[in-house]
Amino acid sequence: MDARTGFPVVGMVGGGQLARMTHQAAVALGQSLHVLAVSADEPAPLVSPNVTLGHHTDLDALRAFAAGCDVLTFDHEHVPTEHLRALVAEGVAVHPGPDALVHAQDKLVMRHKLAGLGLPIPEFAEVTEVADVLKFGFPCVLKAARGGYDGRGVWMLDSAADAESAVPDLLAAGTPLLVEQRVDMRRELAALVARSPFGQGACWPLVETVQRAGICVEVLAPAPDLAPERAEAAQELALRVANALGVVGVLAVELFETEDGVVVNELAMRPHNSGHWTIEGARTSQFEQHLRAVLDYPLGATDPVAPAVVMANVLGAPVAPQMGPDERLHHLFARFRDAHVHLYGKQERPGRKIGHVTLLGASMADVRPRAALAAHWLSHGEWLDGYDIH
Amino acid sequence: MDARTGFPVVGMVGGGQLARMTHQAAVALGQSLHVLAVSADEPAPLVSPNVTLGHHTDLDALRAFAAGCDVLTFDHEHVPTEHLRALVAEGVAVHPGPDALVHAQDKLVMRHKLAGLGLPIPEFAEVTEVADVLKFGFPCVLKAARGGYDGRGVWMLDSAADAESAVPDLLAAGTPLLVEQRVDMRRELAALVARSPFGQGACWPLVETVQRAGICVEVLAPAPDLAPERAEAAQELALRVANALGVVGVLAVELFETEDGVVVNELAMRPHNSGHWTIEGARTSQFEQHLRAVLDYPLGATDPVAPAVVMANVLGAPVAPQMGPDERLHHLFARFRDAHVHLYGKQERPGRKIGHVTLLGASMADVRPRAALAAHWLSHGEWLDGYDIH
Numbered sequence: 001m002d003a004r005t006g007f008p009v010v011g012m013v014g015g016g017q018l019a020r021m022t023h024q025a026a027v028a029l030g031q032s033l034h035v036l037a038v039s040a041d042e043p044a045p046l047v048s049p050n051v052t053l054g055h056h057t058d059l060d061a062l063r064a065f066a067a068g069c070d071v072l073t074f075d076h077e078h079v080p081t082e083h084l085r086a087l088v089a090e091g092v093a094v095h096p097g098p099d100a101l102v103h104a105q106d107k108l109v110m111r112h113k114l115a116g117l118g119l120p121i122p123e124f125a126e127v128t129e130v131a132d133v134l135k136f137g138f139p140c141v142l143k144a145a146r147g148g149y150d151g152r153g154v155w156m157l158d159s160a161a162d163a164e165s166a167v168p169d170l171l172a173a174g175t176p177l178l179v180e181q182r183v184d185m186r187r188e189l190a191a192l193v194a195r196s197p198f199g200q201g202a203c204w205p206l207v208e209t210v211q212r213a214g215i216c217v218e219v220l221a222p223a224p225d226l227a228p229e230r231a232e233a234a235q236e237l238a239l240r241v242a243n244a245l246g247v248v249g250v251l252a253v254e255l256f257e258t259e260d261g262v263v264v265n266e267l268a269m270r271p272h273n274s275g276h277w278t279i280e281g282a283r284t285s286q287f288e289q290h291l292r293a294v295l296d297y298p299l300g301a302t303d304p305v306a307p308a309v310v311m312a313n314v315l316g317a318p319v320a321p322q323m324g325p326d327e328r329l330h331h332l333f334a335r336f337r338d339a340h341v342h343l344y345g346k347q348e349r350p351g352r353k354i355g356h357v358t359l360l361g362a363s364m365a366d367v368r369p370r371a372a373l374a375a376h377w378l379s380h381g382e383w384l385d386g387y388d389i390h
Numbered sequence: 391m392d393a394r395t396g397f398p399v400v401g402m403v404g405g406g407q408l409a410r411m412t413h414q415a416a417v418a419l420g421q422s423l424h425v426l427a428v429s430a431d432e433p434a435p436l437v438s439p440n441v442t443l444g445h446h447t448d449l450d451a452l453r454a455f456a457a458g459c460d461v462l463t464f465d466h467e468h469v470p471t472e473h474l475r476a477l478v479a480e481g482v483a484v485h486p487g488p489d490a491l492v493h494a495q496d497k498l499v500m501r502h503k504l505a506g507l508g509l510p511i512p513e514f515a516e517v518t519e520v521a522d523v524l525k526f527g528f529p530c531v532l533k534a535a536r537g538g539y540d541g542r543g544v545w546m547l548d549s550a551a552d553a554e555s556a557v558p559d560l561l562a563a564g565t566p567l568l569v570e571q572r573v574d575m576r577r578e579l580a581a582l583v584a585r586s587p588f589g590q591g592a593c594w595p596l597v598e599t600v601q602r603a604g605i606c607v608e609v610l611a612p613a614p615d616l617a618p619e620r621a622e623a624a625q626e627l628a629l630r631v632a633n634a635l636g637v638v639g640v641l642a643v644e645l646f647e648t649e650d651g652v653v654v655n656e657l658a659m660r661p662h663n664s665g666h667w668t669i670e671g672a673r674t675s676q677f678e679q680h681l682r683a684v685l686d687y688p689l690g691a692t693d694p695v696a697p698a699v700v701m702a703n704v705l706g707a708p709v710a711p712q713m714g715p716d717e718r719l720h721h722l723f724a725r726f727r728d729a730h731v732h733l734y735g736k737q738e739r740p741g742r743k744i745g746h747v748t749l750l751g752a753s754m755a756d757v758r759p760r761a762a763l764a765a766h767w768l769s770h771g772e773w774l775d776g777y778d779i780h
Contacts (some may be wrong), residue, residue: 004431005735006715023437024414030715030733030745032437041394047413047422049439283728297720301728305695325396325420330687338673338691343420345395355420 001070007031010294011065013056014075015042017344017353018271018287021279022075023048025287031297035075036065043344044075044279059083066092073249073294077105078147095197095248095294101246104269108145108373117244119237120263122256127177133163136179142166145176154214156182163387183263185256189223190274191238194250194289194299201239202289202299204282206231209254209274214240215351218372221277221309224364226257234262241267250290273313276356278302280340281309306360310367312375314355316348321381328381331375332357335383339374354379391460397421400684401455403446404465405432407734407743408661408677411669412465413438415677419685425465426455433734434465449473456482463639463684464660466497468537485587485638485684486659493635494659498535498568507634510653511626511648517567523553526569532556536564544604546572573653575646579613580664581628584640584679584689591629592679592689594672596621599644599664605741608762611667611699614754616647624652631657640665640680663703666746668692670730671699696750700757702765704745707737711771718771722747722764725773729764744769 002009012019015037023033023044034050045051052068054061056079066072071093084098096104103110111124125136127138133142138160144153157163157179170177188211192201208223209216223231238253241264245251252272254265275286284292284300292299321328325343331338336359343355357374361367376384392399397420402409405427413423413434435441442458444451446469456462461483474488486494493500501514515526523532528550530713532615534543547553547569560567583593598613601604613621628643631654635641642662644655665676674682674690682689711718715733722729726749733745747764751757766774 001716004737005436007715022419024417027410027414027437028732030735031733045439046395047417047439049435049437049441051439088404136391138405285757292723295716298723298727300723303728326391326398326685329419333682333690336689340418342418345420345422347394 001142002031002103005030008070008295009034009068010291011036011069011072012044012073012075013062013065013079015039015044015051016075017043017342017346019044019075020047020344021276021342022271022287022290025285025291028288029291031291034065034069036040036061041345043346046345055210057083059086062087069112071095071294073290074101076270077101079269081105088328097248100245100247101269104267106145106176107143107266108176110267111178111180113245114241114264117240119241121363122123122183122265123181125179127167127171127179129171130163130167133157133179134160135213138162139182141182142170143178143180144170145177145178151218152214183256183265184259185258185263187257188265189226189234189255189262190219190272191234191253191259192250192275192278192286193235193238193242193253194240194286194293195239195247196299197296198247199243200299202284202302202304203235203239203241204275204278204286205304206234207274207277213351215313215315215353216273217313217315217375218368219274219277220364220368221281221304221311230257230261237262249293250286273353273356276342277309277311277358279342280358281305281311281360307362308364308367309358309360309366310371311323311356311358312371313353314343314357314375314378315352316352316354317380318350320348323380323381326380329352332377335377336370336374339370341374341378343378392421395420398460398685399424399458400681401426401459401462402434402453403455403462403469405429405434405441406465407433407732407736409434409465410437410734411666411732412661412677412680418678419681424455424459425444426451431735433736436735438559442642447473449476453480454475457601461485461684463680465489466660467491469680471495472780487636487638490635490637490660494536494657496566497656498532498566499567500657501570504631504654507630509631511653511771512573512653512655513570513571516558517557517561517569520553520557523547523557523569524550526692528552529572531570531572532560532571533568534560535568537565542604565628573646573648575648575653577647578655579616579624579645579647579652580609580662581624581643581645582640582662582665582668582676583625583628583632583643584676584683585629585632585637586683586689587638587686589633592674592692593625593629594665594668594676594692596624597664597667597696603741605703605705605743606663607703607765609664609667609701610754610756610758611671611701620647620651627652627654634686639683640676652702655768660665663743663746666732667699667701667748669732670748671695671701671750697752698754698757699748699750700754700761701746701748702761703743704733704747704768706742706744707770708740710738711769713771715768718768722767725767726760726764729760731764731768733768 011034020043205222208217401424410433416423595612600608
């Protein structure tokens with residue numbers, strides 16, 4: 001408890017953009033987010049005064065950080081599960097706790113758990129030798145059980161030759177692997193929910209996440225042309241996962257939509273890229289909601305505030321634009337006076353998420369092209385006129 | 391220019407809640423607000439890492455702070471005009487500049503200027519001796535030309551005896567004084583606009599500001615039952631003031647509504663309490679807009695996002711509630727799941743603005759009682775059931 005303010009202190013492990021935006025939400029609640037970051041020039045340390053430098057894999061650093069906080073939460077999934085168990089054993093409040101978080105850290109643990117719950121998932125198998133993949137059949141998807149993100153740690157295998165060229169090196173490097181059925185999907189969706197320690201749940205409208213080269217480029221809220229009963233079923237699925245796993249905080253369930261319904265792809269237990277649209281687009285943002293859950297406050301209303309909301313990621317361009325970010329922002333605001341811009345203070349590198357843009361409007365047809373143009377402009381310093389979303 | 395981020399550095403003089411909320415807006419724009427504060431436990435230094443401690447009346451402190459910034463702006467009006475002129479002479483970009491800001495610092499200068507522009511103001515006169523007040527007549531309002539806020543520096547005089555008891559001591563203490571006609575008003579309104587260095591102007595819908603004991607307690611957006619032509623005239627008046635005075639940033643024009651129209655009460659050249667509703671209630675918040683203006687970015691859309699928005703100030707209660715702020719917030723969220731809360735990290739003292747609550751909805755009749763109940767609860771730790779806004 002911060003004796004001066006009378007509020008518990010929330011500490012977030014990780015100093016990326018999720019911590020940065022959570023700090024903005026914390027400020028409104030009378031707080032200042034405490035951050036454990038590896039480097040002082042990460043997005044969150046640049047904007048919060050309550051920063052501890054240390055590595056999230058260093059138990060002593062975690063312990064020292066936790067000593068100044070009432071509750072620990074996360075900007076990413078990279079804290080070793082055993083460190084979190086050690087902290088919990090020492091009396092630290094960790095939300096989500098290690099028994100929940102492990103399902104976002106380890107895809108094999110997650111797959112077994114969801115299978116046990118009877119939830120729709122792709123067929124999968126653990127891989128401890130090449131033969132496991134050959135037996136599973138092709139085409140298939142090979143995944144690192146731990147550590148992958150944004151398309152890393154995922155390999156498409158079409159043949160035995162592919163498997164024999166990829167698997168032995170990965171196993172030799174100690175990468176835990178699983179293989180999954182390649183799902184014949186129409187598109188990707190995400191169900192974003194939050195759960196409090198008391199068990200209260202709340203869910204935002206289901207969204208479509210548009211991927212390019214394994215990286216999310218756009219989020220459409222609500223997911224266009226989605227049958228209401230399918231959206232509801234997906235929301236119920238996500239709430240069921242949150243309850244069954246004992247999640248505290250925001251849970252993002254990444255889904256594949258197939259002909260027959262949805263299949264769970266990945267889980268994330270923290271504010272998630274698929275929920276950035278909620279900052280302006282929903283009554284309560286995912287960042288405030290995550291804090292409310294972690295603080296055991298009642299959860300906020302999740303209603304959308306416009307019929308169509310699009311969030312487009314600003315990704316570092318292949319070649320850095322000649323025009324600096326300040327000048328690009330100037331031009332952006334001249335063209336789109338209603339664009340909501342979020343820049344993360346990150347150096348521009350090709351493909352890196354350096355910010356996002358959100359637009360709200362009456363219809364997807366109006367909003368989506370504008371969001372895409374805005375994000376592309378901020379990335380590349382060029383206008384994609386004639387841009388067509390189809 | 392911050393070489394790392396590629397953005398100019400904005401420095402705000404003053405570390406209060408306006409700087410705190412401006413920091414939240416700066417973070418979205420890829421920045422971190424630099425703050426000159428008197429003490430490290432003010433609202434903004436609690437949440438920004440870029441803090442210089444120093445007094446805003448100390449020219450050397452201002453100079454040292456300005457050296458690390460590309461543009462200076464303000465959380466309050468208390469920087470001596472001559473210091474700002476000195477900084478401008480040394481090449482510092484100051485927005486709003488001293489020639490504009492003096493009209494928010496000195497009511498006598500402001501009254502003369504607005505009179506010269508032919509704008510509607512109360513009758514007024516400078517007071518250098520008691521005789522000036524006696525000659526002006528009663529009832530009247532005596533005002534300190536500089537330094538007043540939230541009802542301080544304002545005295546209602548009903549008789550010569552009142553004047554003779556108040557004026558000599560004030561003059562002896564060196565307080566510059568003016569006397570004004572007591573306006574027969576229906577209510578108070580505020581016109582909030584922004585102006586860029588390039589001369590672009592933008593205005594939000596006109597609001598009603600509800601005062602109690604000289605302190606604003608509620609802001610109703612848009613002002614209920616206001617004739618559209620009167621609202622437009624007031625907006626035009628505010629834009630005209632912004633242009634005539636060369637304001638850069640947000641300008642709040644506090645107005646009295648009379649039978650015949652509006653009369654200008656005060657000016658503020660910074661984000662203002664009457665504009666806190668814009669954080670959730672308008673497409674662009676006053677805090678982002680102030681930054682855009684100061685950075686010479688094109689201004690953002692000012693459309694409201696709901697038919698009725700009410701902001702209620704959370705004022706320190708006469709007796710501090712037994713229940714701490716964390717528990718009060720918990721109960722608030724349990725009752726009002728759509729309440730937007732902003733707490734400033736300030737110690738609770740009677741009458742002090744420690745936060746605000748904003749509610750959005752379909753009608754004033756729905757939103758206003760809920761906002762008032764929410765703010766009273768956060769202040770007092772008691773529910774005013776049976777509350778009636780009329």
